[in-house]
Amino acid sequence: MIRNAQVNDVPAIHDLINEYAEQGLMLFRSLADLYESLRDFVVCQEDSQIVGCCGLQIYWRNLAEIKSLAVRPDCRGRGIGRGLIESQIQQARQLKLPRLFVLTLEKEFFERVGFVQIPMDSLPHKVWSDCVRCPKQDNCDEIAMQMDL
Numbered sequence: 377m378i379r380n381a382q383v384n385d386v387p388a389i390h391d392l393i394n395e396y397a398e399q400g401l402m403l404f405r406s407l408a409d410l411y412e413s414l415r416d417f418v419v420c421q422e423d424s425q426i427v428g429c430c431g432l433q434i435y436w437r438n439l440a441e442i443k444s445l446a447v448r449p450d451c452r453g454r455g456i457g458r459g460l461i462e463s464q465i466q467q468a469r470q471l472k473l474p475r476l477f478v479l480t481l482e483k484e485f486f487e488r489v490g491f492v493q494i495p496m497d498s499l500p501h502k503v504w505s506d507c508v509r510c511p512k513q514d515n516c517d518e519i520a521m522q523m524d525l
């Protein structure tokens with residue numbers, strides 16, 4: 377079941393994201409940060425467990441980012457990541473956002489769900505605010521991708 381995140385989900389979202397962040401695959405998120413941006417998140421719940429999460433951060437009329445997408449390692453490859461993205465795409469369409477972008481190492485996954493690579497420098501500086509918290513800030517290996525809605 378994919379649904380909007382609730383306050384009780386935050387510890388599980390935190391664990392999911394930060395386990396991947398330890399491996400250098402995602403950016404760390406603090407509990408405080410997650411509570412503040414809770415309304416940006418959808419989660420996938422199976423039985424009573426949170427097995428995936430995905431955020432959508434809006435910066436401006438035409439600028440919104442898919443963030444903190446993570447699926448529990450033992451649940452990958454079952455369509456949960458696609459389901460989370462599709463849920464956020466649906467919400468983005470309802471909000472009349474014209475496009476979404478993502479900064480990612482997972483090029484093939486995002487291609488599968490409809491994103492295309494764009495030049496990093498086509499995004500405004502505003503989106504780099506997270507880079508100050510990134511341990512790889514001087515050696516960024518992510519690519520930028522976009523989906524027109």
Ligand SMILES: CC(C)(COP(=O)(O)OP(=O)(O)OC[C@H]1O[C@@H](n2cnc3c(N)ncnc32)[C@H](O)[C@@H]1OP(=O)(O)O)[C@@H](O)C(=O)NCCC(=O)NCCS
Nearest residue numbers: 396445446447452453454455456457458480482484485488
């Ligand atoms: C990336 C991630 C969210 C994908 O979630 P998932 O639930 O395993 O993906 P899905 O099962 O929904 O896969 C959707 C499609 O993408 C493909 N796919 C998934 N991961 C892929 C990969 N690493 N390389 C190539 N294709 C991939 C699947 O085969 C599937 O294709 P199909 O629907 O055409 O058959 C998950 O692997 C993950 O949490 N990775 C670690 C954290 C991370 O890197 N997050 C991204 C931050 S931007």
